[in-house]
Amino acid sequence: MAYATDEILQTLRTAREGSGLSQRDLSARIGVPQSHISKIESGGTDLRLSSLVELARALDHEVVLVPRKLLPAVEAIVRNASSALSDDARLRSSVLNRAQAAVTRLNRLHQDAPGLDRLNQAFRELSNFQLGNSELEVIRRVTDRLMKLPMNRNALPVIQSASNQLRELRNRIAHAVPEAPRPAYALDEEDEDA
Amino acid sequence: MAYATDEILQTLRTAREGSGLSQRDLSARIGVPQSHISKIESGGTDLRLSSLVELARALDHEVVLVPRKLLPAVEAIVRNASSALSDDARLRSSVLNRAQAAVTRLNRLHQDAPGLDRLNQAFRELSNFQLGNSELEVIRRVTDRLMKLPMNRNALPVIQSASNQLRELRNRIAHAVPEAPRPAYALDEEDEDA
DNA sequence: GGCCCTGATATGTTATAATAGATCATTAGG
DNA sequence: CCTAATGATCTATTATAACATATCAGGGCC
DSSP: OOOHHHHHHHHHHHHHHHTTOOHHHHHHHHTOOHHHHHHHHTTOSOOBHHHHHHHHHHTTEEEEEEEGGGHHHHHHHHHHHHHHHHHHHHHHHHHHHHHHHHHHHHHHHOTTOTTHHHHHHHHHHHHTSOOOHHHHHHHHHHHHHHHTOOSSTTHHHHHHHHHHHHHHHHHHHHHHOOOOOOOSSOOOOOOTTO | OOOHHHHHHHHHHHHHHHTTOOHHHHHHHHTOOHHHHHHHHTTOSOOBHHHHHHHHHHTTEEEEEEEGGGHHHHHHHHHHHHHHHHHHHHHHHHHHHHHHHHHHHHHHHOTTOTTHHHHHHHHHHHTTSOOOHHHHHHHHHHHHHHHTOOSSTTHHHHHHHHHHHHHHHHHHHHHHOOOOOOOSSOOOOOOTTO
């Protein structure tokens, strides 16, 4: 039987990939070198417990000790939910891919539009956030408007409005991020408006 | 909010105590110094993952990563089962306490009986083992016979038989102990008949 | 072909887990 | 009072995680 540590590390990698994060994204988020994340996920190091907890939490997981007798029941719950979660992940993917296409088209057709830089930045950051259904709905509405954009100057206020909506959404989510406990490696205090 | 690591370490201590093991018992079982177990349980060290897995397994637990959304469901399963587990623990305690009383009485009334030393040793070791319901039933039957023991020489074959049954049970359980994976610290290969 | 992004690997330094062993303070039982 | 068992604390040594930084190889896209 495979060591449980291999399964745990595989779960970490799957959760990271499922969140659409690269190792560098996760590194930026929690302040651990990308090379170290690679080593961890590949089993090249025997992780400290506090580091495991920090990584797990960054990926919306918790470390739990479960009586062996209950392992089948717990695994069943996790399995059922991860098919639901992959539905969520698929929805997220779908919305973000369509939004990406709209943003790409926007940049091609209106490359000099005011507010475009800010819209690009807000969108890039939103792509790295955990997004609930209400946030995805906001992005979907913005995408719809960008898809219907006219070619003429009437587009400019729509672009401006889209930029504002995405930035408001980005700021709302960024401000909601809770402060994590400091483990073996600590999150640097971020100045998010910098 | 308490750090997850504190909860995990508390779960380890509770599981050890629930198994009726002292830190020295656990130390002997998994080959880690008792002082280190004390430090771990008290939060004085940031445990390696492989060490956590080894400790958890020695106490019939597994380390699992659970999506945060599912934590309430998983905690509910564990909570419900731990009241069942404490029923098990109570049954175990009850059977072992009564057997202990029978063995104590036996040692007082028949201190020179052949086989008594072996019975004492088998019983002491059995007290440190994980015991299922069938094992507890064997111990209960032996206890019943010891409780009904006559004062005269007719007791001797019953004592001998009880000694044999407990030693058979002890050997059966000792031989069933599975080999564990070798973590940061490895179980020494034990010569159990030594 | 060049650029960008990704995960993996390498080197060097520092802090600490793991180990061994001893000892202490407390509690319970005879 | 003495003994035994327990969990906690201490000292010294060794192996390695964590971190910083650089670099590599592969794949995708233009």
